[in-house]
Amino acid sequence: MSHATFLNRQALFLRPDPTRVVVRPFKPATEPRDLNPTDKTRANHIVDRLLSLDHETTESLLADVLENFEGRHRNLLATFENRASDMEEAFTPHVEFTKVQRQLVGAYFLHEYSFEASALFNPSIVVHPDQSGVLQGSRRFILSLRAVGEGHVSSLTFRTGLIAADGSVEIEPTARLASTPTVHTRISDPLDEPVELSFSAQQHISERVIFPITPAQSNGIEDARFVTFEDNGQTMFYATYTAYSGTGIRSELLETSDFISFRMIPLGGSAARNKGMALFPRKIVGRYAMIGRQDNENLYLIYSDDLYSWEGGELILQPKFPWEFVQMGNCGSPIELDEGWLLLTHGVGAVRKYAIGAALLDKQDPSKVLARSSEPLVRPEPSEREGYVPNVVYTCGAMRHNDQIVLPYAVCDTFSNFSTIKIADLLRTLDG
Template sequence: MQDTFLNRQALYLRPDPARVIVRPFKPATEPRDLNPTDRQRANHIVDRMLALDSEAAASLLADVLENFLGRHRNLLETFEARADEMEEALAAHGTFSKVQRQLIGAYFLNEYSFEASALFNPSIVPHPDQSGAPKGGLRFILSLRAVGEGHVSSLTFRAGSVTSDGSLEVDPTARLASSPRIKARTPGSIGDNVEVIFKPEEDISERVIFPVTESQSNGIEDARFVEFNDLGRKTYYATYTAYSGRAIRSELMETSDFLSFRMTPLQGAAAHNKGMALFPRKISGKYAMIARQDNENLYLIYSDDLYRWDGGQAILKPEFPWEFVQIGNCGSPIELDEGWLLFTHGVGPVRKYSIGAALLDKNDPLKVLARSREPLLRPEPSEREGYVPNVVYTCGAMKHNDHIILPYAVSDTFSNFATVKISTLLATMKS
């Protein structure tokens, strides 16, 4: 095996079907739902509930709370918020008591096991709050793609720490999970710009960003987070794939604290594909992106506008047998003294995914200084089975002292970590 110099950890992050969020159940309750049969069904549900006397309604609500209260935060508040969303549809039914409104909210919600199938394709960045970090180490945030019923992807998080020598620890996962509140929604020429916000008391591992726009309706996929430094101001950006069930496009997520997130569709020809990764700073005064517009090769693109990406020049093409089908990036480039370290994935025979790397010139990333001729990481025999067999994949690594921390997914099912000394990694790459 070529990846024996990597130190694979035993920090397996596996999907947990017991973790659930509540999502709107929509038998045509919103004004845009025009199917007369479904609207009639929704009205029937409301009418049946209103036919209950006050004592029966109160008893029913108490029973619902007894069954579900320990599974979610602020459940009554969630019920009322759902009823507020349905205000226009409920107007025809007259006035409601508080108990009736809360029951209406309960009837038009359902639990969703957001990571029932998979927890994979991680990326890692330094935590914005370094309090409690080990001496000589740091705190980090890990983003993960979670997949539940219907192959719908959402974004979830974990926190952890790395010591000065590269030893890793992941914080315990919270039992509860929560969706954010939509703070603002602004229509745009190619789709909505949306800002969502979580409550500060919700642990980072509770926070789940579920699709909230039509373009994302079947998934927020493969977020590539990067800590972006613009003249000392640090912002966390993530490029991700929005999937509607029919079409894909690249969008950009922005946060400074992992509590409030803004999601914006990207414009330009390069944004019509997936797998874009932003450099962690401007180069010669311009934003820079690694992208793959043609499903085969990797391109370098510059832009004056963070939200528009066109053109680009091919810098890496399939060259070795383990990447003959296609290559792509595995997260944002990492700045080293020696140049930009770019992790890549290659697809070989029987659609086997492996991870490699390239070193780009720091001042002119069009120049490829070195490249791995053999995979750095590929599926072990024990890691071949899963939702998508024969795949190892990452959406972003992190430099810490003289180590690279590389979280990676196994067979699109669960995630793990590997670490490697930078000097050892560079020594394996050929000019």
């Protein structure tokens, strides 16, 4: 069966929007190495200049800043004051600041960042925890996306949408504003402890942006693979992702029950040193299970009694067909079907062309591969070959809805789209 026969591509394009901005701390350029501890820093100089202004000028300048930026962000004055609190080391000793002066100082040590100016890609999808008001046969979902802005820094952003009974997909309008969370953990360097963060429940989920927080994440939170995890009647949402510091990577885990409060936890063990880990949606024979790629080429099945530590692994899939000769990887968490575990994969072929395939794993023993794609399910169409990285289609996770698989996928590391696939048709293509 031709992939064009069973793949229903939706004309639903999620493209990067450079008008969506958050405020981030601004830090003056690094001081000279030979700076005497008694010398003033650039930050001190900025504060001194602000303190030299008279009261009327200070108030006028702050009012001008608010007029320019208040409609672009929530609670700007509180944001300015919080930033001023972070800048205590730049304050001239024994100087009393007025409230207006503190707010203006905070404004001078912030900048706007257009977090999805360059790309909005590598999506994953889970059922929304709130299904109130949804018609029978439909499902509300949460979509996570990797957003990339200036300097190729990756952050995590969200959308919500609805899958109708017939498989058609709608995305809800995106909030006009965007904001980063409150971090409840003191950040040290290096940091190997969990980080707790939260948003306001009043914020629309598309307003919530998880920007790199720790030194290990400083250049990006990449490719979150979300899964709904069920254990003893309890539901949690987990996402494995890659933390990138600019020089090194490590696998980390994001966990939440409501998409308001989150914990970020580094993963330990030899199996967590590579990219692309994906958690099964439930325990297998009483143990946690992951699909991972430990050697940049093949896929492994990994078990653990500890959700945060992963060792070893068993090779289960390696390149077999020309479209995956360069390397394989997973495309999100396995999806449980009556027939077995459906594992979406990606393969890299000639001229580093990426395509999406699938494999069916035994439900009781996922190390047994029952069938796999000899041809890709999704490959770049002629209209989908151009972008930031040409010739790439990629996903970080699909979900089952009735008799279909709903597959969000990225195009050329630039924008995202959706397809739906009938499960019966998909399984008939697995023969390799």
